[in-house]
Amino acid sequence: MSQYLPTLLDRIGQTCRAGRDPEFRSLASQIDRVPREKPEKPALTCSTSELCLQEAIEGIPADHLLRDAVAHAASFSPWEEASRGVPEFFPGGYAYAMLIDENPPADNDPVRMGLLLQRGNIAYPGHAHDAEEFYFILSGEAHWRIDAQELTARPGDLIHHASCAVHAMQTGSAPLLALWVWRGNLAGRFWYESAPDVDCPRS
Ligand SMILES: [Fe+2]
Numbered sequence: 001m002s003q004y005l006p007t008l009l010d011r012i013g014q015t016c017r018a019g020r021d022p023e024f025r026s027l028a029s030q031i032d033r034v035p036r037e038k039p040e041k042p043a044l045t046c047s048t049s050e051l052c053l054q055e056a057i058e059g060i061p062a063d064h065l066l067r068d069a070v071a072h073a074a075s076f077s078p079w080e081e082a083s084r085g086v087p088e089f090f091p092g093g094y095a096y097a098m099l100i101d102e103n104p105p106a107d108n109d110p111v112r113m114g115l116l117l118q119r120g121n122i123a124y125p126g127h128a129h130d131a132e133e134f135y136f137i138l139s140g141e142a143h144w145r146i147d148a149q150e151l152t153a154r155p156g157d158l159i160h161h162a163s164c165a166v167h168a169m170q171t172g173s174a175p176l177l178a179l180w181v182w183r184g185n186l187a188g189r190f191w192y193e194s195a196p197d198v199d200c201p202r203s
Helices: 005-018 022-033 047-058 067-075
Strands: 079-082 094-101 111-118 123-129 132-139 142-146 149-153 158-161 167-171 176-183 190-192
Touching: 005 022, 005 067, 005 094, 022 111, 022 132, 022 158, 022 176, 047 067, 047 079, 047 094, 047 111, 047 132, 047 176, 067 111, 067 176, 142 158
Parallel strands: none
Antiparallel strands: 079 094, 094 111, 111 176, 123 167, 123 190, 132 158, 132 176, 142 149, 142 167
């Protein structure tokens, strides 16, 4: 048992409180309520994690508050190659690891939490979902679009997607490693901008 969750959850809560974004500050108390003794899922690797996870971990800045906790968790995470089941919309190039999945909810404000690893020079096309989403950027850089807003995401950035906001990420040459949290309608729809009527499966 690696027991990465208690420290990781504590660091996420600290990060939320240290930021100025009121949405992240409101997330902190929900993170505090996630049971620390939750069983951790067996570690898995996939082609993307085997290709670039180590590079992504080494790219986390030394002063990043989440660095050690994420480096530990990422090494024991259940990585899965993913394209949301619809390679015609997105042929892949990213992997995700689900670390917390409250389904059915353990309390009135469930959260889902995990890691994302996106290869360098990959475009994750515009997509949206009913759940609200929080990104904590660990390493790499990406051009990020949220509805009509565009920005460059860098390590240390905190990015919030409101429910149903369309978002897209184009990585630079380095892989992108990020931690994400969903809250709200966890069982809601996920769709691509190019096919808004198709409700896609989780992976
Ligand atoms: Fe998303």
